[in-house]
Every structure is written in C-alpha cells, then in structure tokens.
Amino acid sequence: MRDLDPAATSASDLAAMRVDYGDPLVIPAEETDLDETWVAGGWEPLLRGWIEQARAVGVAEPNAMVLATVSLTGPAPRPVARTVLCKGLSPEGVTFYTNYDSAKGTQLAADPYAAASFVWPALARQVHVRGVTERVSAEVTAAYWAARPRESRLGAWASRQSRPVASRAELDRVLAETTARFADVDDIPVPPFWGGYLLRPDEVEFWQGRRGRLHNRIVVRIDGQTTTVERLQP
Template structure:
C-alpha cells in the first residue's frame, strides 16, 4: 500500500454565500438547527454527532479528554446528551461541570463549537428521551458499566444476555439509576464556514448567564 501523504491532504471550500453576522440576528440556535438539518438531508451519517471535551483532574494536573457523543435535543437553553453518570465523562463533569462540544460537517464546510457549564437534565427530560429509545438500546444501558475495563467481547455479550433475561417480561424497562441527560448551556458559540485559500469565516457569539447575546464578533481564520 502506498504511504499516505498526510501533509498534502486538503480540501478547497466555497460555494455558498459568505456567512455574515446578520445570520445570527435571532441567536445561535436557529443557525445551528439549519446547519444540522442540512447535514441530515445531505445523507451524512449521524449528523447530530458532536465531539464532547471535558477535563480530567489527574495527579499530574488537569488533562483534556474528548470523545464523540450524540446531541439528542437542542433548544435556546443549550444542547443535551445522555450517558452513565459513573462513566469517565460523568465523573469528570461531576468534578468540573464545564465542557465544550463541536459539531463538524466537512462535506458542508460547516463547524459549530459551543462551550459552557454543564448541568444534569431534569428527570422528566431524561424519562421522556428514555421512552423513545429502542428496547435493545435500553438493555445496553443496563448491561454496560460504561468506561470500566472488561475482559472480552464475549463477556460484554454475556452481560447483555443477562440484562435481556432480567427484563424479559418487562415492557417498560426503567431508566437505570445512574443514567441520564446533561445540558450544556453555552456561554460561547462559534460558527465556522470553510472558504477558499483557508480564509475561512469565523463568527463568535458571547452569551450571558440568561442566554442573551453579549457580543457577536468576527475572528480571523
């Protein structure tokens, strides 16, 4: 196999009108919704995927940790995702309840970055989303001690089989006691639009504690 020339990898963006500050007149949520809808209709797999970054407080000092999660709700209050509270990210958020989330759609030359405090979602919000999950996804949440080491795939499959047997006669599988949603309430949102010659458009919004816009500023690429 020919060795990949990673340094030579690049894409040339452009095509749609230049993003302007006026696109954010109604706040950050409408534009994020529009770009998310465009990603969905473009056939991008899991267009609601976002890279979530948290902080791990180690003996050597704070360390960033990132992984991909799915945004499962969006409102003017922020973005919601779900996980086990005892997972790595759950423990990190309990210690330092602050995170960033980044949506990336290279095929559309769009990216959105949010940063702000994170709070546990209300129980009724978690319950409503839980009821919408496929049965096998609910069983998987019961079977997995997320982020904990496990000896083999066979052992994980066995845990899933045990969870299926446990709830075999239960139609409404309950929410696990240590599983639920988190709301990232942004205090900063940045929109990125790919442009030719790497002169990309970047517009950043700063928000106050109530979610009102404090400033809208264009950044150099």
C-alpha cells in the same frame, strides 16, 4: 522492517491532504459568506438549520458532536474528548445522554465545564459550543428514555460504561443476563445511574470554510441576558 511501497507512502502523505473549500462540490456556489446577520435571531436557529442541512445531504449522524471534558485525576488537568450524539437542542443549550458513572460523567461531576464540536466536512462547516453542563431533570431523561429502542435500554443497564472488561464474550454474557432479567418487563425503567446533561453555552462559534484558508468565523458570546457577536480572524 518491511519496506513501504513509495506509491502507498505518497498516497498517505497527511501533509499533502487538503480540500479547497472554494470548490462548489464542497460549498454550494450560491452560498454567501457567513456574517453576523446569520445569528441575528440567536445561535440556536442557525445550528439547528445547519444540522438539518447536513441531514438533507445525507451526512451520517449529523447530530454527532465531539464532546471534550476535563480530567482532574492526573498530576495536572487534561482534556478528554469523545464523540456523542446531540439529542436535544433549545435556546438553553444542547443535550446529550450517558452513564453518570462513565468517564465523562465523573469528569463533569468534578469540573462541569465542557465543549462540543459539530463538524460537517461535506458542507465545510463547524460549530463549537462551550459552557457549563448541568444534569437535566428526571422528567426530561424519562421522556427521552421512552423513545429509546429496547436494545438500547438493555445496553444501558448492562454496560458499566468506561470500566475495563475481560473480553467481548464477557460483555455479551452480561447483556444476556440483563435481557433475561427484563424478559417479562414491557417498560424497562431508566437506570438510576443514567441520564442527560444540558451543555449551557457561554460561547458558540460558527465556522465556514473558504478558499485559501481565509475561513469565516463568527462567535456568539452569552453573559446572562447579554449577547455579543463578533468576527474572528481565521
């Protein structure tokens, strides 16, 4: 085995990597501590505001969220996570779109409970949304589909998402065939196997980084028409 450069080893020491969240380069000096009053108007306005603030400071894809589902195919349930884009936000929940036959789609069909985490290290903020998913209506899916670029529509038709493929060349071949298939179609229709999900939260947690790892955590719990808010220890 080739000897590693000690300097390179030191530079890549994961245990030594840390950011002091009290640094004004990470958190604006004028920012106050997150507390229960920030969600007095509900969880959705604060999440929307944080997404917008992340966009304003140049965070790439500030609507990206890590979506975790439950796989029941093995001897025991296991979590599976991947990054998707939030494409809708309302007091009812967060919306994302995918192939219904993908791994996440089949997992949600078997167990609709999911969790989504928004993470913006540049702002030392996170939001975790947990709850049950449901498919959105065909009308909601169609409205979003209409706003998708043509290339994205073709990709949705061409990809058997999460299935094995022999090579990139094979994937490109199928895309070329799909492009030819719809060459004379101006308005490519929504595939029957594709659409949106609403993650309807029963719990939304807001996290704000603070010095010495004494972070602020505020959780909103939703039970029907009843909402409770409490602070959690970091």
